[in-house]
Ligand SMILES: CC(=O)N[C@H]1[C@@H](OP(=O)(O)OP(=O)(O)OC[C@H]2O[C@@H](n3ccc(=O)[nH]c3=O)[C@H](O)[C@@H]2O)O[C@H](CO)[C@@H](O)[C@@H]1O[C@H](C)C(=O)N[C@@H](C)C(=O)N[C@H](CCC(=O)O)C(=O)O
Ligand SMILES: Nc1ncnc2c1ncn2[C@@H]1O[C@H](COP(=O)(O)OP(=O)(O)OP(=O)(O)O)[C@@H](O)[C@H]1O
Ligand SMILES: N[C@H](CCC[C@H](N)C(=O)O)C(=O)O
């Protein structure tokens with residue numbers, strides 16, 4: 001239970017109707033979850049408008065309604081509050097309701113098209129290894145110290161988010177590392193949170209289905225930095241064209257990392273091999289277990305953030321060099337097998353190019369690169385031809401397949417991918433909508449020392465088809481096929 005007045009702290013109200021001296025039993029923004037004494041926030045969504053469900057919320061027992069416009073009929077027994085922006089108000093209300101846990105934690109948010117999970121996971125592992133109790137909010141899993149909590153989104157909704165932060169605080173966490181997706185910024189899921197620091201990894205093509213233009217997408221990421229407090233740090237990848245854009249209007253302490261420019265945390269790649277990365281950081285040469293140039297950026301971002309959080313730089317490097325990274329990110333399957341099979345979460349053109357670039361650097365002779373790739377249904381369609389084009393240009397053979405077709409026809413998605421394949425490259429490609437068959441075919445085509453890249457699903461353990469998540473795990477399938485066919 002909480003006093004209504006307390007949970008409205010810092011919410012800008014435009015009008016109130018009814019008794020303001022009430023207690024609220026809980027909060028919800030989905031009418032279906034409302035029970036007696038709840039406060040319901042009506043939020044405009046992308047498919048429907050929460051304002052249409054105010055009567056449902058009242059029927060389910062809501063005591064308080066927060067909305068942008070009042071419903072046609074008002075129930076005298078209920079308190080109505082109007083606000084300018086109910087999504088933003090929901091964030092602030094959720095933070096207040098759970099006792100503003102983010103104020104009592106060192107909360108660091110990571111945004112960018114690629115590298116958020118890797119960076120946040122490395123920070124969580126690093127700070128754990130340095131002796132701190134930590135929380136993690138990521139695409140793969142949420143963690144309250146060692147306890148796993150299922151992740152449904154990259155960034156949870158404000159109620160789940162603040163509830164998790166509260167549980168982390170109660171479990172003794174001092175540090176929390178979280179991914180901040182552009183959807184979350186745009187939908188105000190992080191409103192009302194207090195960040196100690198923010199990291200920007202990069203921005204490239206993705207999510208244009210949602211943001212419509214690349215400029216809107218950049219603006220969503222920038223908003224995260226614009227809203228940081230002056231006591232926070234804003235750490236950006238200066239080698240990304242938009243790194244400095246993120247810092248333009250921030251009040252936070254501006255910091256940068258990178259490999260090419262003058263930056264606060266500079267690195268240099270000495271060796272990049274299938275065994276890992278050798279980097280010069282802070283005048284020290286250190287080996288890391290992560291593979292690929294792009295991971296040099298992730299490691300530098302993590303290093304910079306750890307130093308900005310007050311950790312000793314040498315200790316940070318010592319601990320960081322032992323870490324493995326996130327599951328399903330450039331993960332070698334059955335190391336030592338006759339063929340090299342890599343499972344990776346590359347689901348954007350840039351990520352796919354980076355991963356294939358990295359693979360190209362490891363080629364020593366005539367080995368072939370065989371790529372298995374698909375594109376998600378009900379998601380940004382413009383990346384489909386681009387991803388197929390990159391896969392063909394940078395591989396010897398490509399099996400075009402399905403990656404969570406959702407409500408779309410798998411073969412239609414593949415057809416759209418094929419529009420990016422040049423006629424001269426068409427002979428390299430095979431179409432196999434069934435992902436298990438596609439992986440099997442890649443394994444059958446592979447000769448000794450060939451490299452198979454299975455891209456797009458990484459850690460995911462399902463294939464989503466028409467609203468149903470069917471169990472499916474790239475790593476499990478490729479392991480089975482390698483044992484059966486190759487070894
Ligand atoms: C496009 C998008 O982001 N949608 C998110 C959004 O839902 P929505 O806007 O579609 O909501 P809606 O169905 O229109 O409903 C509007 C409002 O009416 C309410 N409602 C609805 C029905 C009802 O009976 N009663 C009721 O009160 C809803 O609770 C909601 O408040 O708000 C919901 C609650 O927070 C999210 O679960 C939902 O995520 C969907 C499932 C989703 O797939 N999101 C993806 C795209 C996403 O967010 N991805 C990013 C990662 C992207 C990255 O890779 O960077 C993430 O952070 O996970
Ligand atoms: N710094 C980086 N720059 C470019 N590509 C990267 C970087 N880090 C990782 N990648 C590639 O992007 C893929 C996704 O990485 P990761 O899961 O860390 O990103 P993410 O931002 O969390 O993605 P999502 O938005 O889907 O949650 C990796 O599998 C790898 O192919
Ligand atoms: N966070 C990303 C994940 C994409 C993963 C890929 N496997 C797919 O389903 O398209 C998104 O929502 O676009």
Ligand SMILES: [Mg+2]
Pocket residue numbers: 116117138139140154179
């Ligand atoms: Mg992620």
